[in-house]
Amino acid sequence: MNRSAIDLWVGIFVAIGFGAILFMALKVGNLLTFDRSPGYRLEASFDNIGGLKLRAPVKTAGVVVGRVESVRLNAKTYEAVATLRIDNQYEFTKDTIASINTSGLLGEVYVALDAGGDTTMLKDGDRIAKTQSAVVIEKLISQFLFDKAADSGGGGAKK
Amino acid sequence: MSSDVISGIAHVLRRIGGAVTGSISRLGFASRFLVAIVWHSPQAFRRIHLTVHEIYFAGVLSLVIILMSGLFVGMVLSLQGYETLKRYGADEQLGILVALSLVRELGPVMAGLLFASRAGSAITAEIGLMKTTEQLAAMEMMAVDPLARVIAPRFWGGVISMPLLAALFSAFGIFGGYLVGVPLIGIDAGAFWGQMQAGVDVWPDVTNGIIKSLVFGVAVSLIAVFEGYDAKPTAEGVSIATTRTVVMSSLAILALDFVMTVFMFRGGGGL
Amino acid sequence: MSAAANPRSPAALTETCHLDPDAAAIELTDVSFAYDRRPVLRGITMTVPRGKVVAIMGGSGCGKTTILRLIGGQLRPQSGKVLVAGQSVPDLDAAALYALRRKFGMLFQFGALFTDMSVFENIAFPMREHTELPEELIRDLVLMKLHAVGLRGAAKLMPSELSGGMARRVALARAIALDPMLVMYDEPFAGLDPISLGVVGQLIRQLNDALGTTSVVVTHDVYESLKIVDYLYFVSEGKIVAQGTPNVVRASTDPFVRQFVEGESDGPVPFHYPAQPYRREIFADVQ
Numbered sequence: 001m002n003r004s005a006i007d008l009w010v011g012i013f014v015a016i017g018f019g020a021i022l023f024m025a026l027k028v029g030n031l032l033t034f035d036r037s038p039g040y041r042l043e044a045s046f047d048n049i050g051g052l053k054l055r056a057p058v059k060t061a062g063v064v065v066g067r068v069e070s071v072r073l074n075a076k077t078y079e080a081v082a083t084l085r086i087d088n089q090y091e092f093t094k095d096t097i098a099s100i101n102t103s104g105l106l107g108e109v110y111v112a113l114d115a116g117g118d119t120t121m122l123k124d125g126d127r128i129a130k131t132q133s134a135v136v137i138e139k140l141i142s143q144f145l146f147d148k149a150a151d152s153g154g155g156g157a158k159k
Numbered sequence: 160m161s162s163d164v165i166s167g168i169a170h171v172l173r174r175i176g177g178a179v180t181g182s183i184s185r186l187g188f189a190s191r192f193l194v195a196i197v198w199h200s201p202q203a204f205r206r207i208h209l210t211v212h213e214i215y216f217a218g219v220l221s222l223v224i225i226l227m228s229g230l231f232v233g234m235v236l237s238l239q240g241y242e243t244l245k246r247y248g249a250d251e252q253l254g255i256l257v258a259l260s261l262v263r264e265l266g267p268v269m270a271g272l273l274f275a276s277r278a279g280s281a282i283t284a285e286i287g288l289m290k291t292t293e294q295l296a297a298m299e300m301m302a303v304d305p306l307a308r309v310i311a312p313r314f315w316g317g318v319i320s321m322p323l324l325a326a327l328f329s330a331f332g333i334f335g336g337y338l339v340g341v342p343l344i345g346i347d348a349g350a351f352w353g354q355m356q357a358g359v360d361v362w363p364d365v366t367n368g369i370i371k372s373l374v375f376g377v378a379v380s381l382i383a384v385f386e387g388y389d390a391k392p393t394a395e396g397v398s399i400a401t402t403r404t405v406v407m408s409s410l411a412i413l414a415l416d417f418v419m420t421v422f423m424f425r426g427g428g429g430l
Numbered sequence: 431m432s433a434a435a436n437p438r439s440p441a442a443l444t445e446t447c448h449l450d451p452d453a454a455a456i457e458l459t460d461v462s463f464a465y466d467r468r469p470v471l472r473g474i475t476m477t478v479p480r481g482k483v484v485a486i487m488g489g490s491g492c493g494k495t496t497i498l499r500l501i502g503g504q505l506r507p508q509s510g511k512v513l514v515a516g517q518s519v520p521d522l523d524a525a526a527l528y529a530l531r532r533k534f535g536m537l538f539q540f541g542a543l544f545t546d547m548s549v550f551e552n553i554a555f556p557m558r559e560h561t562e563l564p565e566e567l568i569r570d571l572v573l574m575k576l577h578a579v580g581l582r583g584a585a586k587l588m589p590s591e592l593s594g595g596m597a598r599r600v601a602l603a604r605a606i607a608l609d610p611m612l613v614m615y616d617e618p619f620a621g622l623d624p625i626s627l628g629v630v631g632q633l634i635r636q637l638n639d640a641l642g643t644t645s646v647v648v649t650h651d652v653y654e655s656l657k658i659v660d661y662l663y664f665v666s667e668g669k670i671v672a673q674g675t676p677n678v679v680r681a682s683t684d685p686f687v688r689q690f691v692e693g694e695s696d697g698p699v700p701f702h703y704p705a706q707p708y709r710r711e712i713f714a715d716v717q
Contacts, residue, residue, distance in 0.1 A: 292540070292542055293540075300534060301536075
């Protein structure tokens with residue numbers, strides 16, 4: 001195996017190796033799809049964000065319009081404040097509702113924005129007034145049991 | 160208790176103590192060896208063809224086993240993963256399952272183990288043989304430092320090859336997972352890639368995988384050249400050294416993997 | 431520009447690095463050496479004059495190779511002086527030792543050729559490592575060395591394709607690649623057929639005279655040595671037990687020399703390894 005053949009093969013090896021790394025960064029990971037287009041920020045407060053993670057999508061009508069940039073706790077009101085980064089090409093009305101949903105039963109948690117009918121639009125740094133917190137399964141179940149117990153207690157013995 | 164039993168126990172304890180101190184002193188020796196290699200490395204890079212030659216023997220010649228293993232591991236992951244995910248109606252998450260498993264763990268670790276077995280043992284055998292046939296001594300007597308001329312290029316050849324091989328393992332694994340998931344099982348291609356893209360972050364997943372493979376590369380390459388250099392200059396000595404390389408490298412990879420995973424993926428995602 | 435700044439410069443090659451032109455090539459004075467606690471050499475004193483071929487003879491494991499290693503600086507003696515051209519080898523630092531070794535040539539037992547390179551590249555190795563000569567010049571020099579040992583046609587072969595005698599000759603060519611001032615031979619005759627024995631012996635003598643170097647041959651082949659060397663030293667159990675020119679040795683009545691030269695199985699070097707009395711060991715279980 002002479003030297004130029006070895007050089008050639010090593011060059012090919014290094015090239016496809018880097019190609020694999022790039023493949024993983026771009027196609028597999030989300031290097032390019034994240035934070036490339038310019039956007040503006042909106043804030044939304046929730047009682048409970050459930051399993052919402054950083055960089056979770058913000059969707060309207062199922063279309064991704066932005067990402068969750070950061071989440072912090074408001075120490076005075078004990079509410080979770082999420083900062084959403086919205087793509088510049090989308091505008092939302094002032095009475096938009098932000099809710100936290102799960103896609104499917106075990107899918108990822110995302111923020112859904114439902115636009116209203118207001119004529120004024122939200123600008124960079126505005127707060128979304130109406131929010132709906134994540135549904136916590138445990139509370140749902142305990143609520144259900146509580147209601148059930150109230151029914152059978154109030155309605156007397158049933159047969 | 161009779162004195163025989165006591166002396167027997169004492170003997171065993173002495174053996175254990177000796178083995179432990181022997182291992183620790185070996186570890187110390189290996190660390191000094193690493194420093195010496197790095198110190199003598201400039202020549203390996205000034206005369207880059209030396210290192211390129213070693214990248215060929217360590218990296219390029221390992222390509223076949225790495226790519227094939229990656230492909231099969233990805234395919235099996237996809238098959239097995241699908242069976243479990245289906246139970247929870249989460250089969251669309253197959254892409255992210257395959258990708259994360261490979262990129263974070265299986266890629267670096269399995270590529271490392273395969274590299275240690277194929278390239279690591281070959282390096283040890285080669286250096287051990289050079290020692291046995293007095294080629295290293297001949298080089299010394301010709302005023303050529305074997306550390307700079309023989310050892311350092313092989314070390315860096317391994318360190319450079321490892322991350323590339325790990326990335327190729329993961330890439331082919333993901334492709335294998337795709338082959339089983341989409342055409343074979345019938346999962347939607349868009350869901351496969353889309354979920355994967357949403358779930359795999361360049362930082363921490365991809366970069367941590369690369370860091371892991373770099374660390375493994377250093378460990379395996381160091382063990383391989385050290386065992387070869389330290390081998391007893393007999394046929395039996397070389398054979399023992401080659402076995403030690405594979406065993407020690409595998410243990411080192413798994414132990415380092417655990418330590419690094421704890422630091423890198425503590426708490427797993429989220430805030 | 432000092433030679434230390436660029437060890438591959440022509441100046442570095444010609445610099446004598448403090449070699450004393452009047453001193454003997456090698457001087458060992460009362461040298462003792464022990465591996466761990468096993469003494470190998472006890473008070474060796476020998477001199478190798480410049481330009482001569484000197485043989486160090488003795489049975490296996492008597493310390494002959496150790497003497498070579500002490501001269502080459504691979505080992506340090508526990509006591510005594512090792513002087514090469516007036517320089518004390520054990521006291522040299524790494525850089526000075528490497529500078530000195532560039533003036534050595536060594537032929538290892540069985541050749542120690544680099545198996546991943548061809549014959550040509552093996553001989554070109556020291557030239558490429560230590561000089562900046564252009565490739566055309568290196569090619570000519572390599573072919574000249576190969577011609578000197580009679581293997582110019584084998585330049586493209588790999589070491590695994592060579593016979594034992596050929597490998598030995600290639601290693602010889604490599605040892606003299608840089609025209610060293612001192613050439614050391616570790617068992618150059620071991621395992622060779624009679625023709626190759628003769629060839630190697632002749633080459634050792636001719637090259638020594640042609641290049642004006644000094645040669646030290648460690649061997650136990652008495653017949654070949656007596657044909658070509660100027661002086662012999664006999665080593666047994668770490669001491670020099672006899673020495674002299676070939677004529678003196680042939681006529682010597684020293685029992686060790688006689689046993690060695692005649693190849694007798696028993697004599698000053700005993701046949702039996704130390705053990706219990708024979709009768710006692712055989713009848714040990716009979717009471």
